Amino acid sequence: MAQFYKKCDRYLRFGEATLLKKTGIYPYFHQITGEQNPIVQMDDNEVIMLGSNNYLGMTSHPKVKKAAQKAIEEYGVGTTGSRLLNGTMDIHIELEERLARFVGTEDCLVFSTGMQANLGAISAMISDKDEWVLSDQQNHASIIDGIKLAKMKSSNKRIYKHNDMEDLEKHLKEIPKGKGLIVTDGVFSMEGDIVKLDILVELAEKYGAGVYVDDAHAVGVIGPHGRGTAAHFDLVDKVGITMGTFSKSFATIGGYIAASKAVCNWLKHKARSFIFSASPPPANCATVIAVLDIIEKDESFRKNVLSVAGRMREGLIDVGFNVGDSSTAIVPLIVGERRKTMKFFRDLFEHKPRGIFSNPVVYPATAKGEELIRSSYIATMTNEIVDEALHIFEDVGRKMKII
Ligand SMILES: Cc1ncc(COP(=O)(O)O)c(C=O)c1O
Numbered sequence: 001m002a003q004f005y006k007k008c009d010r011y012l013r014f015g016e017a018t019l020l021k022k023t024g025i026y027p028y029f030h031q032i033t034g035e036q037n038p039i040v041q042m043d044d045n046e047v048i049m050l051g052s053n054n055y056l057g058m059t060s061h062p063k064v065k066k067a068a069q070k071a072i073e074e075y076g077v078g079t080t081g082s083r084l085l086n087g088t089m090d091i092h093i094e095l096e097e098r099l100a101r102f103v104g105t106e107d108c109l110v111f112s113t114g115m116q117a118n119l120g121a122i123s124a125m126i127s128d129k130d131e132w133v134l135s136d137q138q139n140h141a142s143i144i145d146g147i148k149l150a151k152m153k154s155s156n157k158r159i160y161k162h163n164d165m166e167d168l169e170k171h172l173k174e175i176p177k178g179k180g181l182i183v184t185d186g187v188f189s190m191e192g193d194i195v196k197l198d199i200l201v202e203l204a205e206k207y208g209a210g211v212y213v214d215d216a217h218a219v220g221v222i223g224p225h226g227r228g229t230a231a232h233f234d235l236v237d238k239v240g241i242t243m244g245t246f247s248k249s250f251a252t253i254g255g256y257i258a259a260s261k262a263v264c265n266w267l268k269h270k271a272r273s274f275i276f277s278a279s280p281p282p283a284n285c286a287t288v289i290a291v292l293d294i295i296e297k298d299e300s301f302r303k304n305v306l307s308v309a310g311r312m313r314e315g316l317i318d319v320g321f322n323v324g325d326s327s328t329a330i331v332p333l334i335v336g337e338r339r340k341t342m343k344f345f346r347d348l349f350e351h352k353p354r355g356i357f358s359n360p361v362v363y364p365a366t367a368k369g370e371e372l373i374r375s376s377y378i379a380t381m382t383n384e385i386v387d388e389a390l391h392i393f394e395d396v397g398r399k400m401k402i403i
Helices: 003-014 016-022 062-075 090-103 114-125 141-149 165-174 197-207 261-270 282-297 300-319 338-349 383-399
Strands: 039-042 045-049 107-111 132-136 157-160 180-185 210-214 241-245 255-259 330-334 355-357 359-361 372-376
Touching: 003 016, 045 383, 062 282, 090 107, 090 241, 090 255, 090 282, 107 114, 107 261, 114 141, 114 180, 114 210, 114 241, 114 255, 114 261, 132 141, 132 165, 141 180, 157 165, 165 197, 180 197, 197 210, 255 261, 282 300, 300 330, 300 383, 338 355, 338 359, 338 372, 338 383, 355 383
Parallel strands: 045 355, 132 157, 132 180, 180 210, 210 241
Antiparallel strands: 039 045, 107 255, 241 255, 330 372, 359 372
């Protein structure tokens, strides 16, 4: 048997996934029946959904669903080609114009996923051997992989301590002025804390570096009307490149880069994940336009999600959980040990009469010793559901001696 198949065979028999299944704490691939709402049917259980990124609850909004249906009627179901060739429809252009206006940039470019946006944009921006990247230690995997694809020398990659602006400056001092791109999540995906963008931007100006912010978990949630991290800090003009996804607040799938006309034009012709992949289906574009129509007028969705997450955060702190520095729609419960985190997930999930679905986050998605349960909230969640979930966290947390 060829080595490739042998390793798969070995993993199937002895790999960690199989061992976790045998001990009954494998946490992945549970099946949902029906819509992604605050209460879902998962496997045979009714559970409270604290593991989605459906921050604004838009996956089930009637106007959004209708817009997607209408787009299918008008354009069909897919594009069957790259934007460069047959895959540009008028709805892609309309969406790019709407997003550029929303984020506050000159231009915008839509990709088929957020992962592809980061892979393509980061590797295309850092395209010379003598360019440098400075990346937060807790950045998302798509940023890490985008950096791996970049053509710079491997010694030109600097990883600075999480949200530590002193450490970032130490690195900036060591690299040639004007050659570095600082890349950071706006809202960090696992811990829910916000980048110290005001200080980061000052440092970028001092050392002539570019600024690239991944707003996957920020757009729709922070900043006026959910315009994102730069708007939250009133620094829209200081962030050169903003990346975002449609897979969270925008309730569908796709990604974007909002930037100057020159940057978007560069990416249009250099970003391989943009050029060599089919464009997002029209229904996805219509979904995002419909969400923009709603959130540009109505702030209640983002206010609700921040309010329910805030209620949970306070409750968790009161009963003794460590919730880190989160201040957004993501609230981590820090457990600090891999197996215990998986077991905590399982006991929350199997709690009766109703359990919680959450996300166990273990190394390498977080540092060793900082394993956590990531809980995230939905604008349509009621206080009653939040309080029920808090009681479950407390009950299971006490039994497991986490609190
Ligand atoms: C911070 C961050 N960036 C990028 C992505 C990738 O987004 P997508 O799901 O659209 O591929 C994610 C998704 O989890 C994310 O959390």
